[in-house]
Amino acid sequence: MRAAIELLDAEGIDGLSMRKLGQKLGSAATAMYWHVGNKENLLILASDEVWSEITLPDVPAVGWRPAARELMYAVRGLCDRHRWLVRVITTYYAAGEGMARFQECAYETFDAAGFRDADLDWAVSTPFMFVTGMAFMSGSEVAGIKERADQESAEQPEKEAEAIAQINALAAKYPRLSASMEAQAQRGQGFAEQVDEVFAFGVETILDGLAARLAGRSDAV
């Protein structure tokens, strides 16, 4: 299992193959099938293993809002260390002990906040969905591709002119979008910082939204 997680961290979800894992463990690839059944199950086992890395907050001591925030940041950190994680849990619904331990704490947190019954389920799910979406967008490949594109246009100046012309054409059709892109460029932010700020904003927004619901203060329509 440890070997599998190392391979996943290093080479991603497609970089893990039964043959490579076998090689790493010094035995035939097909030997793996005796232990884990198939690749799907291997991924599920690996992802559950990794959940236990999270240190849970002391909910009664810190209060629901800091606890919720801590949980959100912890999941984000986990997804960051193991880029393949979100992909696995979203395609295979891997619900084992490691994840149960985490979810129990999430329930404790939002129960402490005052959510009950179905509301409690939804309150637990909403921040989790946000973190999941976030983890994807900041996933290795996306960020990597952005950098690769920048590098490409730097290496091929003849293509850059073409790219700029295309961007200008889009700017005419989508003024707000291009204004925002320009502003981002002027702020001189990298992709990673941008993502961190979106995350921080989103966390507080969702916590505010949950607080508003608790106070019966939804603006509705």
Add this chain to the structure above:
Amino acid sequence: MRAAIELLDAEGIDGLSMRKLGQKLGSAATAMYWHVGNKENLLILASDEVWSEITLPDVPAVGWRPAARELMYAVRGLCDRHRWLVRVITTYYAAGEGMARFQECAYETFDAAGFRDADLDWAVSTPFMFVTGMAFMSGSEVAGIKERADQESAEQPEKEAEAIAQINALAAKYPRLSASMEAQAQRGQGFAEQVDEVFAFGVETILDGLAARLAGRSDAV
């Protein structure tokens, strides 16, 4: 392109292979490479194509909050019709015309709400991250696997006893989690309805959170 989208809708992202696509179009698989370069590019082209299905709200007419809600539901619908979409945009960062058109409208919406500069970028991203995460969890495979598990345990009663014993053991360790699962079962909800309700709750929570920020009414800490 239409053939590729049909194949993707029908068989998912792994069901689309160059060979199958070639067969569907009555030519050699390798002919595809002349037109689209490689599979990654094929997926990017397909995903951008599909964004234009969305009908955009008339923001000034309906106001920011209904417009934002409409956009969120529209994206959810889109991801539901094309289960492979989120997967592609999250792994390849496919930003073409179709997506630009949508994003322009999102910027218009949150600009109308009163967000400016970096706040505007974040306000646009937050709901989008939530929808993305949501689309994953309700993705075809996850839902399918849940049903498959239910069916399996129904078919193999000898294994069901074992599964129940395992669940009870978990219940002792994770009381809140198992209480919630029991309550869900008693409400007699299917997985799909559950997901719809989480989505509805999350949408309003996020809109509330954004409204709170606009009103300078964040509860902070």
Add this chain to the structure above:
DNA sequence: ACCTGAACACCGTTCAAGT
């Protein structure tokens, strides 16, 4: 400009056979 066929280097998985 557009398409083909053969070929290469990979996959996951099964299964009979070994110890």
Add this chain to the structure above:
DNA sequence: ACCTGAACACCGTTCAAGT
């Protein structure tokens, strides 16, 4: 109980060769 090797049915992609 645990492992091996050969084999099967797939992949994406390249490239010389055709029209």
